[in-house]
Amino acid sequence: MNKGGKIDGYLPKNKWARALIVVILSLLAVTFLFPFYWMIVTSIKAPNEILTWPPTFWPLQPSLESYVEVMDAIPIGQMYFNSIFIAVITTAGQILFSSTSAFAFAKLRFKGRNVLFTAYLATMMVPVMVTLIPRYVIMADLKLVNTHASVILPILFGTPFAVFLMRQFFLTLPTQLMEAAVIDGAGYPRIFFQIFFPLTKPVVSTLGIFCFMGSWNDFLWPLITLQSTPLKTLPIGLASFQGLYGVEYNLLMAGAVLSVIPVLIVFLMAQKQFVEGIALTGLKG
Secondary structure, X not given: OOOOOOOHHHOOOOHHHHHHHHXXXXXXXXXXXXXXXXXXXXXXXXXXXHOOOOOOOOOOOOOOHHHHHHHHXXXXXXXXXXXXXXXXXXXXXXXXXXXXXXXXXXXXOOOOHHHHHHHHHHHHHOOHHHHHHHHHHHHHHOOOOOOOHHHHHHHHOOOHHHHHHHHHHHHHOOOHHHHHHHHOOOOHHHHHHHHHHHHHHHHHHHHHHHHHHHHHHOOHHHHHHXXXXXXXXXXXXXXXXXXOOOEOHHHHHHHHHHHHHHXXXXXXXXXXXXXXXXXXXXXXX
16 A cells, blocks of 8 residues: 555556456445445435335435434434443443553463463353343442443443454564563553553554444443433434334434444544554454
8 A cells, every 4th residue: 555545556457457346346335335325315205205116216305304303202412422421431441441451461471361361252252142131130239220330331341352452453562662661660550551552543543443333333231221211322212213013214214324423423533543453453463
């Protein structure tokens, strides 16, 4: 990849091969973007036009009435705030605690380090459903059910995937940096926060996007623990448009469009670091 961000050096020199690659990539782009286009178009269609056959790829009478109805049907502003608050807190917590754990697994030498790390990663194979009841019992014993703390605490201190991602990046950094700092009298907290953590911008951006998206789209656990409407998050509010006898597709799609906006903004702001972080974290095992 050159300075302009182009990938000409990775494309074949044969013009027909280059054209074929461009066509394939264009088709893939259209395939991935079409669901988003259909979501937006459906949100501005009239309810009687959504299920017509053959389908219309552009509404006959575009209208923003569905967005107005969504804002009247649910307290979307409060749900927006709840989702953003929970996502920001959990993302910051996961980045901090996963980074410190990953630093220890990557750079500190202690007995049983690899065994402990392998056992920690093995918890990723435990189905989420298995831990739902124990987590709920713990939150109930702490009297945190129906509070935002019940959603934040279970994932605040990091996940195996987050620790693994950060550890892979720390393994690519030279250990001589830590050895030199130790000789100069620096302790491990200072070495981490002043030397290693500032170098993790690409992978932190990647991890931040993953954590933010995971928290923003989380549905099952908040649905179980949050019972009061003022505390509910946006995914729970959108689920209210799926009734027992039918689905209000226009309202559901309008709400989905509104829910995608923050995640899209976060991704666009950190797109360059996201791609760089994905590339760097796979360099060393």
